[in-house]
Amino acid sequence: xxxxxxxxxxxxxxxxxxxxxxxxxxxxxxxxxxxxxxxxxxxxxxxxxxxxxxxxxxxxxxxxxxxxxxxxxxxxxxxxxxxxxxxxxxxxxxxxxxxxxxxxxxxxxxxxxxxxxxxxxxxxxxxxxxxxxxxxxxxxxxxxxxxxxxxxxxxxxxxxxxxxxxxxxxxxxxxxxxxxxxxxxxxxxxxxxxxxxxxxxxxxxxxxxxxxxxxxxxxxxxxxxxxxxxxxxxxxxxxxxxxxxxxxxxxxxxx
Amino acid sequence: xxxxxxxxxxxxxxxxxxxxxxxxxxxxxxxxxxxxxxxxxxxxxxxxxxxxxxxxxxxxxxxxxxxxxxxxxxxxxxxxxxxxxxxxxxxxxxxxxxxxxxxxxxxxxxxxxxxxxxxxxxxxxxxxxxxxxxxxxxxxxxxxxxxxxxxxxxxxxxxxxxxxxxxxxxxxxxxxxxxxxxxxxxxxxxxxxxxxxxxxxxxxxxxxxxxxxxxxxxxxxxxxxxxxxxxxxxxxxxxxxxxxxxxxxxxxxxx
DNA sequence: CGCAACACGTCAATGGTGTTGACGTACGGT
DNA sequence: ACCGTACGTCAACACCATTGACGTGTTGCG
Numbered sequence: 001x002x003x004x005x006x007x008x009x010x011x012x013x014x015x016x017x018x019x020x021x022x023x024x025x026x027x028x029x030x031x032x033x034x035x036x037x038x039x040x041x042x043x044x045x046x047x048x049x050x051x052x053x054x055x056x057x058x059x060x061x062x063x064x065x066x067x068x069x070x071x072x073x074x075x076x077x078x079x080x081x082x083x084x085x086x087x088x089x090x091x092x093x094x095x096x097x098x099x100x101x102x103x104x105x106x107x108x109x110x111x112x113x114x115x116x117x118x119x120x121x122x123x124x125x126x127x128x129x130x131x132x133x134x135x136x137x138x139x140x141x142x143x144x145x146x147x148x149x150x151x152x153x154x155x156x157x158x159x160x161x162x163x164x165x166x167x168x169x170x171x172x173x174x175x176x177x178x179x180x181x182x183x184x185x186x187x188x189x190x191x192x193x194x195x196x197x198x199x200x201x202x203x204x205x206x207x208x209x210x211x212x213x214x215x216x217x218x219x220x221x222x223x224x225x226x227x228x229x230x231x232x233x234x235x236x237x238x239x240x241x242x243x244x245x246x247x248x249x250x251x252x253x254x255x
Numbered sequence: 256x257x258x259x260x261x262x263x264x265x266x267x268x269x270x271x272x273x274x275x276x277x278x279x280x281x282x283x284x285x286x287x288x289x290x291x292x293x294x295x296x297x298x299x300x301x302x303x304x305x306x307x308x309x310x311x312x313x314x315x316x317x318x319x320x321x322x323x324x325x326x327x328x329x330x331x332x333x334x335x336x337x338x339x340x341x342x343x344x345x346x347x348x349x350x351x352x353x354x355x356x357x358x359x360x361x362x363x364x365x366x367x368x369x370x371x372x373x374x375x376x377x378x379x380x381x382x383x384x385x386x387x388x389x390x391x392x393x394x395x396x397x398x399x400x401x402x403x404x405x406x407x408x409x410x411x412x413x414x415x416x417x418x419x420x421x422x423x424x425x426x427x428x429x430x431x432x433x434x435x436x437x438x439x440x441x442x443x444x445x446x447x448x449x450x451x452x453x454x455x456x457x458x459x460x461x462x463x464x465x466x467x468x469x470x471x472x473x474x475x476x477x478x479x480x481x482x483x484x485x486x487x488x489x490x491x492x493x494x495x496x497x498x499x500x501x502x503x504x505x506x507x508x509x510x
Numbered sequence: 511c512g513c514a515a516c517a518c519g520t521c522a523a524t525g526g527t528g529t530t531g532a533c534g535t536a537c538g539g540t
Numbered sequence: 541a542c543c544g545t546a547c548g549t550c551a552a553c554a555c556c557a558t559t560g561a562c563g564t565g566t567t568g569c570g
């Protein structure tokens with residue numbers, strides 16, 4: 001087939017659609033995000049997106065090679081929004097912490113899209129900017145390249161993995177979400193001490209802790225471990241705050 | 256519509272299919288898992304499953320309400336298999352490490368099912384057994400309840416989140432999977448040092464590291480951090496192995 | 511300033527998907 | 541032996557992403 005997608009830079013003409021809109025890559029991405037936000041991830045189909053744009057569904061293929069390319073564009077948009085306004089302070093632990101929490105929070109703001117986007121590698125500008133920044137924080141902090149790369153990898157995958165995980169919980173149909181949450185009181189609260197002594201002994205703590213996302217604490221653990229690997233060997237970080245994580249309550253996935 | 260699924264207990268008659276097989280819930284689950292394992296994640300469709308069973312595709316609906324019910328049955332099977340044969344050694348770090356790697360590996364063997372399973376709380380016996388075991392490892396090791404619960408939470412969510420993340424990469428259609436992998440050489444290898452100095456400086460390391468899952472190293476970091484929080488304060492763990500993780504190469508999600 | 515090239519929105523068609531209702535056969539309980 | 545029905549099969553539906561062909565209106569250029 002002949003490639004029908006014209007690169008964004010070299011477009012020349014625009015014709016309005018049936019309903020008068022002039023299409024663009026940007027308009028399509030924003031409409032798709034809105035569609036997902038308002039009507040759920042399953043609402044994103046070529047046909048429905050066309051309808052939302054007031055255009056023929058196949059007009060999409062003038063701007064994106066296929067739906068996967070559109071999805072990558074959505075993913076990159078999320079990454080970009082997560083970084084807007086972020087600046088490095090020079091304290092590598094504070095910088096990684098704020099970056100991780102921003103990514104996590106921004107993805108959770110669009111759970112349905114996050115679910116589709118969090119496990120892709122786009123290679124698009126917003127993504128490369130994020131990679132560059134995180135690597136920069138680590139190398140500037142004095143980590144040797146090989147170690148910086150490994151920590152970068154663990155850090156990024158953990159942020160995205162938790163984002164997808166928590167987004168999945170938020171994106172569940174309400175019935176399933178409440179069902180999963182109720183399991184803690186319907187099942188775990190009633191497990192007898194003779195068969196499940198550890199669960200029985202810690203149940204109140206357990207039920208309370210599982211209400212929120214495990215990410216903030218997991219992130220602190222990663223930062224603590226990274227500090228022990230830092231070249232300035234003896235530097236000991238402050239013990240990660242044993243307080244509850246702030247912010248809105250997040251339903252939690254998994255047991 | 257009339258419910259056409261007969262509960263497993265009260266089935267009465269069986270007739271062989273075209274190719275002589277006698278269907279059952281168990282046979283269907285095992286065939287589906289085999290299908291995913293042998294022919295890739297995308298091979299699981301109702302029509303192909305029917306063909307693999309030697310039956311009409313719609314015979315499925317005599318045993319499962321819909322494909323989602325089938326996938327949940329697959330998921331339940333996975334939880335059990337991940338723990339089969341696991342035993343505690345008394346070394347809490349080794350025990351958590353083996354448990355985490357087992358969960359991760361078992362889920363990755365069936366990416367499609369893992370994707371649906373990893374973010375649900377089932378409260379079923381296999382799940383409660385896993386919770387009890389992990390909590391047991393931590394409390395037996397001497398962690399106070401509140402801390403044990405928090406570490407448990409981070410550990411479990413990390414294992415499931417990475418499992419889902421890596422499973423998602425494996426479950427992608429082959430074209431998208433190869434595309435994501437290729438981005439590293441098509442885009443990141445070519446970023447100029449003046450705009451992306453840190454990526455340019457570390458590229459070979461970066462490309463090599465991103466080929467595998469970030470989970471094994473992220474898990475080591477979690478264990479290191481947990482050790483620093485252990486009541487026997489001064490106990491210092493061996494530095495996490497800076498060697499590459501063993502095992503099969505896993506395509507990697509996210510940047 | 512006018513015109514021709516072609517970008518791009520549209521239409522029609524293809525082959526995939528999950529799912530449902532109707533049907534008949536052969537098997538079980540009586 | 542014979543009924544009732546479980547269950548395997550068939551045909552059809554609605555939806556999906558994607559492609560090739562087509563004509564029109566915009567725009568760059570002479």
